[in-house]
Structures are given as structure tokens and as C-alpha cells.
Amino acid sequence: MENRVREAIARARADFVEVRWDEVAWSRVAFQRDQLMALEQSKEVGGLVRALVGGAWGVALLTDMAELPTQVEEATRLARMAAQHVIEPTQLADVPVEEERHLSELKEDCRSVPLSRKRAQAEEYNKLIMGYSPEIVSTAVRYTDTFRKSLYANSEGTFVYQELPDVTLLLAAVARRNGDIQQAFETIGAAAGYELVRGQEEKAEAAAKRAVDLLSAEPVKGGTYTVILDQQLAGVFIHEAFGHICEADFLFRNPHMREVMKLGRRFGADVLNVVDDGYIPGARGNAPFDDEGVRRQKVYLIREGVLSGLMHSRATAHKMGMDPTGNARAISWEHEPIVRMRNTFIEPGEATFEEMIKDVDHGIYAKAAFGGQTMFEQFTFSAGYAHEIRHGEVGPMVRDVVLTGNVFHILQNIDMVGRDFELIGGSGGCGKGGQSPLPVTDGAPHVRVHEVTIGGR
Amino acid sequence: MDLLKRAGEKAEAAELYVEHRDGTTVTFDGGDLETVKSESVVGQALRLIVDGKLGFAATTGRKADGLLEAALVSAQHGDPAPFAFPNSGEQASLGVYDCEVAELADDTLITWGEEAVKAILGEFPDVQVNVHLGRGKITVSVGNTSSAQRKEERTYLMMGVDAEWVRHDDIYSVHSSQTVRAAKEFDREALVADVLRQLRWGKDVAPTPTGEQRVLFLPAATPVVLLPLIVGFSGMSVFLGTSPLKDKVGEEVFDKRFSLVDDGRIHLGPRSSSFDDEGIPTARLPLVENGVVRGYFHDLRAAALTGTEPTGNGFKGGLLGGGFRTPPSASPRHLVVSPGDGGLDDLLREMGSGLIAQNVLGLGQGNIASGAFSNNVIGYTVREGKVVGRVKNTMIAGNAYDLLKKGLQDLGGESEWVFGMVHTPPLLFGDVSVVTR
Numbered sequence: 080m081e082n083r084v085r086e087a088i089a090r091a092r093a094d095f096v097e098v099r100w101d102e103v104a105w106s107r108v109a110f111q112r113d114q115l116m117a118l119e120q121s122k123e124v125g126g127l128v129r130a131l132v133g134g135a136w137g138v139a140l141l142t143d144m145a146e147l148p149t150q151v152e153e154a155t156r157l158a159r160m161a162a163q164h165v166i167e168p169t170q171l172a173d174v175p176v177e178e179e180r181h182l183s184e185l186k187e188d189c190r191s192v193p194l195s196r197k198r199a200q201a202e203e204y205n206k207l208i209m210g211y212s213p214e215i216v217s218t219a220v221r222y223t224d225t226f227r228k229s230l231y232a233n234s235e236g237t238f239v240y241q242e243l244p245d246v247t248l249l250l251a252a253v254a255r256r257n258g259d260i261q262q263a264f265e266t267i268g269a270a271a272g273y274e275l276v277r278g279q280e281e282k283a284e285a286a287a288k289r290a291v292d293l294l295s296a297e298p299v300k301g302g303t304y305t306v307i308l309d310q311q312l313a314g315v316f317i318h319e320a321f322g323h324i325c326e327a328d329f330l331f332r333n334p335h336m337r338e339v340m341k342l343g344r345r346f347g348a349d350v351l352n353v354v355d356d357g358y359i360p361g362a363r364g365n366a367p368f369d370d371e372g373v374r375r376q377k378v379y380l381i382r383e384g385v386l387s388g389l390m391h392s393r394a395t396a397h398k399m400g401m402d403p404t405g406n407a408r409a410i411s412w413e414h415e416p417i418v419r420m421r422n423t424f425i426e427p428g429e430a431t432f433e434e435m436i437k438d439v440d441h442g443i444y445a446k447a448a449f450g451g452q453t454m455f456e457q458f459t460f461s462a463g464y465a466h467e468i469r470h471g472e473v474g475p476m477v478r479d480v481v482l483t484g485n486v487f488h489i490l491q492n493i494d495m496v497g498r499d500f501e502l503i504g505g506s507g508g509c510g511k512g513g514q515s516p517l518p519v520t521d522g523a524p525h526v527r528v529h530e531v532t533i534g535g536r
Numbered sequence: 537m538d539l540l541k542r543a544g545e546k547a548e549a550a551e552l553y554v555e556h557r558d559g560t561t562v563t564f565d566g567g568d569l570e571t572v573k574s575e576s577v578v579g580q581a582l583r584l585i586v587d588g589k590l591g592f593a594a595t596t597g598r599k600a601d602g603l604l605e606a607a608l609v610s611a612q613h614g615d616p617a618p619f620a621f622p623n624s625g626e627q628a629s630l631g632v633y634d635c636e637v638a639e640l641a642d643d644t645l646i647t648w649g650e651e652a653v654k655a656i657l658g659e660f661p662d663v664q665v666n667v668h669l670g671r672g673k674i675t676v677s678v679g680n681t682s683s684a685q686r687k688e689e690r691t692y693l694m695m696g697v698d699a700e701w702v703r704h705d706d707i708y709s710v711h712s713s714q715t716v717r718a719a720k721e722f723d724r725e726a727l728v729a730d731v732l733r734q735l736r737w738g739k740d741v742a743p744t745p746t747g748e749q750r751v752l753f754l755p756a757a758t759p760v761v762l763l764p765l766i767v768g769f770s771g772m773s774v775f776l777g778t779s780p781l782k783d784k785v786g787e788e789v790f791d792k793r794f795s796l797v798d799d800g801r802i803h804l805g806p807r808s809s810s811f812d813d814e815g816i817p818t819a820r821l822p823l824v825e826n827g828v829v830r831g832y833f834h835d836l837r838a839a840a841l842t843g844t845e846p847t848g849n850g851f852k853g854g855l856l857g858g859g860f861r862t863p864p865s866a867s868p869r870h871l872v873v874s875p876g877d878g879g880l881d882d883l884l885r886e887m888g889s890g891l892i893a894q895n896v897l898g899l900g901q902g903n904i905a906s907g908a909f910s911n912n913v914i915g916y917t918v919r920e921g922k923v924v925g926r927v928k929n930t931m932i933a934g935n936a937y938d939l940l941k942k943g944l945q946d947l948g949g950e951s952e953w954v955f956g957m958v959h960t961p962p963l964l965f966g967d968v969s970v971v972t973r
Binding site for chain 2: 195451457460480481
């Protein structure tokens with residue numbers, strides 16, 4: 080295998096060529112109420128060739144290793160055709176030649192756990208949720224594990240083999256009272272083994288209880304509030320509010336956007352530090368090497384409130400005169416790498432939760448995350464549930480809490496950063512450019528933000 | 537179909553799905569050609585029934601090594617299959633293939649991209665334009681041990697254009713796209729005109745009208761109210777009890793002017809196919825007629841569980857595709873909302889003042905089943921029937937079921953395709969909550 084890749088690259092007639100070959104094994108168990116919706120353990124292989132000729136990329140896919148030599152030619156042919164149209168040729172920043180094998184170290188490798196056990200575990204959680212209350216009408220319990228063996232090689236001599244494990248668990252409950260339907264969920268995910276998914280009975284019950292509790296909650300009243308975000312929602316917030324706009328592929332060809340995102344610009348108060356890190360033991364967003372064979376860097380996006388770094392691929396780094404950071408990632412062998420986040424978080428501060436809440440007269444304590452979306456300047460993020468804050472204390476539960484903000488204001492409105500940091504890898508992932516879901520983690524302590532707009536009547 | 541035969545020897549029943557995607561995509565970033573990509577990918581999925589129990593597995597490549605063995609392991613630990621693989625009747629083939637698209641040269645895609653960039657920069661020289669074009673064909677075959685194999689070649693042609701306009705700390709991003717099966721359905725001029733219209737309408741920022749407002753949802757924003765219905769009309773949601781539309785057949789749940797069809801039989805429709813991913817012929821299925829609920833869409837499982845017939849709505853990968861790796865589930869094909877009459881200008885005049893929703897952020901990120909929505913809106917302020925500028929930092933909120941029952945003020949007369957699956961006119965609602973910073 081390795082020799083075939085080296086040989087095909089040696090014969091390539093492009094300025095630069097890279098080959099990625101993935102072998103992926105996954106299993107999946109899904110229940111909805113009494114229905115086993117999915118039960119499988121499958122395997123697949125596939126590869127991608129990317130060739131650079133005259134500053135233009137050609138890409139070709141393959142599912143059979145025997146096709147590699149012809150697909151190297153195909154990628155080169157496409158690049159050559161594209162080169163005739165390119166105005167400003169793509170160039171790649173220099174990076175060290177890497178030759179490394181990164182092997183996973185797992186406590187309990189999911190591949191050696193029988194499918195029957197995975198099924199039994201998911202079924203147990205499903206029963207716990209269904210049995211919690213007669214008002215629970217349905218569930219969504221989903222277990223997944225993926226083990227990706229990825230081989231990357233390029234014409235500069237880099238040759239990297241990585242093993243990338245991923246395991247997730249979704250525990251969702253749907254409750255119904257008369258016509259009203261509410262749902263709640265707990266998720267976990269990590270670059271870990273099967274041990275992660277055992278012993279999560281408390282989370283299953285928490286999801287069920289919350290779905291029932293939400294039936295009695297009022298919809299939030301729309302308006303502008305002081306908001307305290309829990310660790311999970313604060314993590315999603317920083318991912319949406321600031322992470323995406325620091326992905327250099329959005330701005331490297333856009334002089335106006337580069338001016339807006341100039342290093343040294345102040346975005347927040349001194350208490351704010353934001354990091355994107357390529358490797359934290361066990362974290363879902365890990366990319367020891369990215370899908371361009373670049374070794375991970377830890378990037379400070381914000382240091383003491385000031386923009387201090389961006390996330391790069393080799394092409395964006397070259398154009399902007401920066402160093403690549405190891406952020407060029409692809410969700411699978413079907414896709415070329417684009418600039419993506421990995422493990423993105425707000426570093427812990429000093430505040431306690433009590434200090435944050437005590438002088439909030441009327442606010443919202445928003446918890447858990449449905450997700451979020453960004454369009455550069457504006458973004459939204461949805462809480463799984465929330466409580467009103469009244470006179471410095473946590474009050475009644477409210478639902479349908481979707482928050483919005485503007486990147487040029489909101490980070491300045493963060494005035495307190497907690498000390499209770501958590502890094503959270505859920506069961507979903509990040510979507511961009513048609514590539515979804517990419518495993519990432521988000522993290523933060525509790526964070527207090529003023530003047531956050533929430534939709535509602 | 538050697539594999540299906542081998543599977544039939546090990547199992548009581550088997551179904552093999554094979555998908556071959558063959559196409560080219562062209563990507564422009566910042567107005568400059570970045571990548572040309574070709575793909576030729578084979579994916580296969582096998583479902584088995586062994587001792588009455590259902591199994592599933594998927595893989596890539598023609599040889600599909602290990603697929604049968606993996607599906608057997610799945611079946612061994614599976615649950616009793618609620619359905620059998622049917623020997624479904626034949627139905628006339630639909631138009632889903634266009635030679636012109638199949639033979640379109642890669643160079644042509646590049647030229648189209650260059651022309652779109654040029655047209656937009658001609659009027660707005662400071663915007664960054666990104667263009668994504670794709671063409672190709674997908675060959676799908678579905679066969680099972682009690683029915684003949686069905687095979688179909690389907691072509692597709694898509695183009696998406698983004699334009700980002702950055703003026704200091706004001707970033708305005710617009711998007712428009714088209715997905716068609718046949719070249720003659722493809723209208724590049726209309727796509728570029730749509731991008732230019734959004735840029736013109738959003739040139740200036742205007743104050744947001746707040747409180748309970750009239751909101752005109754342009755077709756690209758209608759999924760805010762249609763997405764909950766996709767959950768609600770799913771036979772599986774009805775079975776699970778998570779649909780507010782359960783037991784509502786024959787009841788007037790929506791405004792009398794609202795009619796909705798899931799039409800899988802549109803000639804050359806962007807998602808048309810003669811059969812679904814379980815080999816069942818597609819159909820034209822009325823969901824709402826003059827406000828009255830008429831039925832739900834079903835795959836084999838949902839139909840069996842609710843004691844009815846499949847409607848040809850068993851699709852792999854759900855709404856966004858994703859293909860061979862997932863088992864089929866109950867999904868709509870083309871959601872078609874019956875138009876009213878009058879053009880956009882008539883709607884604006886009728887509206888007087890209010891908000892236009894061009895599209896939204898955070899679609900589907902909330903409790904969709906209940907119909908509740910709360911989204912940041914990319915849109916425009918309307919005064920005296922005229923667009924006066926773009927809103928920022930603005931949220932709209934409401935409930936889709938309530939709006940479609942009591943809040944519908946009018947439907948436009950001109951429908952458009954959006955997201956390659958929804959064909960709808962603009963929808964004007966009253967009493968939508970609007971808040972801003």
C-alpha cells in the first residue's frame with residue numbers, strides 16, 4: 080500500500096501532488112421509541128488525489144487502490160486545464176517534511192466490542208428514557224463509533240499515517256402533553272474507546288426529566304438580556320461568534336475582510352482568551368496532523384481581548400505571509416481539505432457562578448446547545464433550555480431560547496469569565512462548505528454577556 | 537448482481553442498493569478559479585432478513601468485500617423486520633436524464649463561473665464572489681430477492697453563487713443557487729439577477745420594524761415554516777407520536793388557501809426519480825388540500841408500522857442527501873405549495889410596511905416538532921410598499937402551525953424552486969414577532 084502511494088506520487092507530472100487514502104470502520108446503533116432504526120458495523124475505503132499545476136488545483140477521487148495511477152493523471156489533467164483560467168496562482172507556504180506514524184492508544188477499542196453489546200447498552204438507555212414518565216412519547220438514542228486510518232503523502236516527501244478514533248452517544252427524549260411536544264437531549268463524544276459510553280444512566284434520566292419539565296416551561300419573552308451561558312453553550316457561542324470568522328479561507332482573497340480582521344484589533348475585554356488547539360488527549364477535534372500533512376499548532380485567536388491569530392491552510396498562510404497552523408481538514412476521503420476548527424475554547428478566568436449571577440436583576444441563564452450558525456458578522460446559537468434570572472437567583476425554566484449577536488459588539492460585552500472550565504465533544508459536529516459533520520470540540524467556563532438579543536414574543 | 541444472489545442464499549430475503557456518482561465540480565473563490573474536481577464513486581448498501589430479523593451494512597467500491605458478512609452480523613443481532621421487501625408494480629419512467637448535462641464539457645462550467653463573476657463585479661466591483669458549479673450523473677440500482685432490479689441514470693446540474701460585501705464593520709453576505717436535471721431548465725441569468733437584486737436591496741442598512749409585524753417570506757426563507765411540516769407529515773413521526781398532525785387526516789388544520797403536495801412525479805424535477813431508494817414507484821401525494829390534512833408520506837417501515845401502503849418516499853440520507861451509507865427513511869421528494877396570484881410588487885403593496893425575510897440563520901436548530909421557530913433573519917425593511925434597506929441583528933419568532941392556520945395573509949402567484957426540493961411562492965404572514973438589539 081505505502082509503496083504504491085510513493086510510486087504513484089513519484090510518477091506525477093504536477094508542480095505538487097498529494098494523496099490521502101482512508102480506511103474507515105464504523106458502527107452505529109439507533110433507537111426511536113420501540114424501533115431499532117439502525118444497527119450496523121460497516122467498513123469502507125477511499126482516496127483523494129490533489130494536484131497543483133500552474134497555481135490551480137485538480138482533484139480526483141478513487142475507491143479502488145488500483146485506480147491510483149490513473150487518478151493521479153486525472154487530477155493533473157484537471158489542474159492543467161484550470162491553470163489556463165487562474166488569475167492569481169495558488170501557492171503553498173513552506174512546511175517541514177514530516178515522516179510519522181500517529182497511533183491511537185485506547186483503553187477499550189470499540190472495534191473489539193461486539194455489536195450485540197453496543198446494542199444492549201443503547202437499548203438500556205432507551206428503556207430508561209421511555210420508562211421515566213408516561214409523558215415521554217418517543218426517544219432518539221444513537222451510539223456511533225468510527226475508526227479512521229488515514230495515510231497522507233505528498234511530493235515533498237511528507238508521509239504521515241494516523242489513526243483517528245471517535246465515539247459518540249446521543250440521548251434524546253420527546254415528551255408530549257395534549258398538543259404540545261417538547262424535546263431534550265444529552266450528548267457525549269470523544270476521541271476515545273468504548274469506556275466513554277458506559278455508565279451514562281444519569282444523562283439519560285436528565286434528558287427525560289428535562290423534556291417533561293419543558294412541557295411546563297413558558298416560551299422566553301423576546302428582548303435584550305444579560306445572559307449567563309453554561310460551559311456547553313458558551314463553547315458553541317465562541318465557535319459560532321468568533322471561530323468561523325478566524326478561518327483564513329474566508330478572508331485571504333478579500334482585502335476588505337482582511338482589513339476588518341487585522342491582527343492586533345481589540346475584540347473583547349482583557350478577561351477574554353480564545354484558543355484553537357489541534358491536540359488535547361481524548362478530544363474529538365484532534366488532528367495531530369491536518370489533511371495537508373501539517374503538524375498541529377496551538378493558535379491563540381484572542382489573547383487578552385486582542386485578535387492574535389487566525390487558522391490557516393498552506394494556501395491561506397502563503398497568501399497572508401503567515402505560518403500554516405494545521406487547520407486544513409476534510410470530513411472524509413471524498414472531500415478536499417478546507418480551513419476548519421479543531422478544539423476551540425475560551426480559557427478559564429477567575430469568576431465564580433455566584434459572582435456572575437448576584438447582581439443580575441433580570442436575565443437569562445441559558446444552558447445546553449441545539450447548535451448554531453454564523454454568517455460572518457451575525458450569528459445565532461440555540462439553547463437546549465434556559466432559566467430566567469430574577470433578582471440574582473435562578474428562576475423558572477423557559478424554552479425556545481435562541482440567541483443572536485454581532486461579532487463586532489458581543490465579545491466586548493463579555494464581562495465575566497468563570498473558573499469552571501469544561502471541554503465538550505458532543506455527538507454532532509461542525510458544517511462548512513458542504514462538509515458536515517466534522518468532529519470538533521468546543522469549550523468554556525461559565526461566561527456572562529450583556530445585551531444579548533433573544534427572539535420571542 | 538452476483539452479490540444479491542449470494543445474499544439470497546444466506547438470507548430469506550435481501551435488497552441491494554448500488555449508487556454510482558460520476559461528476560465534475562468547479563469552485564471559484566474570490567472570483568478566481570480555485571479547484572476542478574472529478575469524482576467517480578461507487579457506494580453499496582445491503583439489507584437482509586435472516587430468521588425474520590433485519591440487518592444492514594454499507595461500503596464503497598465495486599467489489600464490496602465483506603459487505604455480506606457485515607450485514608449478516610447486523611441481522612443476527614437485529615430486531616424482527618417490520619416489513620418485507622416488496623415485489624412492487626411497474627410505473628412509467630419519468631424524465632430524469634438529459635444528454636446535454638451528461639455531456640457538458642468541464643470548460644463550459646468554468647466559462648459559466650467566469651461569466652457569473654464578471655456580471656456581479658460589473659455592478660458591485662467591491663464584493664467577493666464565490667461560485668460553485670457541478671454536473672454529473674448518478675446511476676442508482678435497487679433490487680431485491682422478490683422483485684426485478686430497477687436501474688436509472690439521473691443527471692444533475694447545479695450552480696451556487698455567494699457574494700460578500702464588506703464595508704468596514706458591515707459584512708453583507710448573499711447567496712443563491714439552482715439545482716436542475718436538464719440544461720434547458722437551467723437559468724443562469726435568473727440566478728445572477730437574484731444575487732444582484734439581494735445586493736441592491738441590501739445596499740443600505742435600515743431600522744428594523746419591531747413588535748408584531750407583517751413578514752413576507754421569500755421562497756428561500758419558507759423552510760422556516762415548511763421544515764416543521766416535513767417532520768409533521770412523516771409517517772414515522774406519526775407512528776412515534778411526535779407529530780402534531782397525528783390523527784388529523786380530514787381535519788382543517790391550516791388556512792383554506794394553503795395546499796401542499798409531495799410530488800415525486802415532476803418531469804425533470806430536481807429530485808425526481810421513477811422509484812425511491814427501496815424500489816417503490818414514486819407518486820404524487822397530496823398532504824394538504826385547502827387547509828385539510830390529506831395524508832402522510834411513508835417508507836416501507838412507516839407504512840408497515842401504521843398499517844398502510846408505502847408512498848414511494850423511502851430515501852437514503854434524509855433531506856440533505858448523504859446516500860448509500862444510511863438506511864432509507866420516510867422523506868419528502870418535492871414539496872410543492874400551491875400559489876395564489878399576483879407578483880412580488882402586489883404583495884409588497886398589500887403589505888404596506890413590515891419585513892421581508894430573504895433567508896435565516898439557525899434553520900432547524902430548535903424544537904422543530906412543535907413548530908416553534910426563532911431565527912436571525914437576513915432581510916429587508918419595507919415602508920409604503922417599497923424596500924428601504926437591510927436589517928441587522930434581528931430575530932423573528934413564532935410557530936409554524938399557528939401562522940399557517942391563523943397568520944397567513946397572502947400567497948404570491950409566482951413560485952420558485954429553492955434548495956432543489958421546495959417549489960413555493962412567497963408567503964405573507966401577519967403577527968410575526970420581530971425583535972432587534
